[in-house]
Amino acid sequence: MLETSGNVRSIDELLDRVRSAAYGPGPAQERIAVAFTTTQAVRHAGRTSGYRNEVLSLRLAEAVGSCAVEPGALPAAALDDCVGATVAELLDHPLLPIRIAALDAYLTHARPHTPANGARPYALPAGSSLHKSRARARAVVDLLPVTRLRTVLVVGVVNSLLERLRTRGIGYIPCDLKGGTTEWGEPVRTDAGAELEHCDAILASGMTLGNGTFEPLLAHAAATGKPLVMFAQTGSAVLPRFLGSGVSAVCAEPYPFFWLDGGPGVVHRYGGAQ
CATH class of the missing domain: 3.30.390.10 (Enolase-like, N-terminal domain)
Incomplete structure (x- = not known):
C-alpha cells in the first residue's frame, strides 16, 4: 500500500x-x-x-x-x-x-513536486545571482509564522535569508559549522544544539541531512512545537516527508538550483504560511 x-x-x-x-x-x-x-x-x-x-x-x-x-x-x-x-x-x-x-x-x-503531492510552486524571477538569492529568501522566510517571533535560529548561514529576517524585524542566531561572521559582522555560532533553547523558531538548510545534524533539530521542534522551516537544495523531496513530525514547512529546490541560471525559475513550498 x-x-x-x-x-x-x-x-x-x-x-x-x-x-x-x-x-x-x-x-x-x-x-x-x-x-x-x-x-x-x-x-x-x-x-x-x-x-x-x-x-x-x-x-x-x-x-x-x-x-x-x-x-x-x-x-x-x-x-x-x-x-x-x-x-x-x-x-x-x-x-x-x-x-x-x-x-x-x-x-x-x-513523489515529484506537484500540487497533487502538496507542493505550491513559487516563481523566481530572472536576474542577477543576488536578485534571485533575495527572491528565494522571501520564499523561504515568509514560510515562518507572521506573528510572535522574536528570535530565529538559522542553521546554515545564507546572508540573503538573514537580510530578509532583518527586513521583517525578526532577531536571529546565525549558526554554521564553518563559523566566521555574517555580512553585518555578527559572529556565527558553530553548535546549533547549544542554541536551541534560545530561539522560538528554527530555519535550517537541507545540508543538515548530509552532515548528520538534522534529527536533533527535528526532535527539538517536535518536542517543543517550535516552527521548523527547511530550505532544501539537499533533500528537496526528502524533507516534505517530515511534515507533521516536527517540520512545519519546506521550501524545496530541486536541481537545477537558482544560482546555476540567470533565467526564471521555481521553488516548491510545503506547509507554513499560506
Whole structure:
C-alpha cells in the first residue's frame, strides 16, 4: 500500500519505508544512470564575503536527487560507486551524502513536486545571482509564522535569508559549522544544539541531512512545537516527508538550483504560511 502522507520521525524510518516500496517502485529495480558534482564559488555584487558549494547529484529517470558536501570531501571513486548502481544498493552506501542523494533521487521520482503531492510552486524571477538569492529568501522566510517571533535560529548561514529576517524585524542566531561572521559582522555560532533553547523558531538548510545534524533539530521542534522551516537544495523531496513530525514547512529546490541560471525559475513550498 502506497504512503500518501508524511509523519516520518527519522531518516532510518524513511529509509525502511522506501526499502519496502511504501512510496512507489521497489528501489532494487531502480538504477542511477548519471552521477555528477556541481562546484560553485560566489561573491554577490555589493557583498563583502563569498562562499563555495559542492553538490553531489544523482539522475534517476527524469528525476535528480542532490546532497551538498564540503568542497573536496567526496572521494574520487564516489561517482563510480553510484553510476549503474540500484537505489537499494546506494541506500546502504557507507557515505551519508550518497545515501541522502539516492534517497532524494528516488523520492523526487516517486513523489515529484506537484500540487497533487502538496507542493505550491513559487516563481523566481530572472536576474542577477543576488536578485534571485533575495527572491528565494522571501520564499523561504515568509514560510515562518507572521506573528510572535522574536528570535530565529538559522542553521546554515545564507546572508540573503538573514537580510530578509532583518527586513521583517525578526532577531536571529546565525549558526554554521564553518563559523566566521555574517555580512553585518555578527559572529556565527558553530553548535546549533547549544542554541536551541534560545530561539522560538528554527530555519535550517537541507545540508543538515548530509552532515548528520538534522534529527536533533527535528526532535527539538517536535518536542517543543517550535516552527521548523527547511530550505532544501539537499533533500528537496526528502524533507516534505517530515511534515507533521516536527517540520512545519519546506521550501524545496530541486536541481537545477537558482544560482546555476540567470533565467526564471521555481521553488516548491510545503506547509507554513499560506
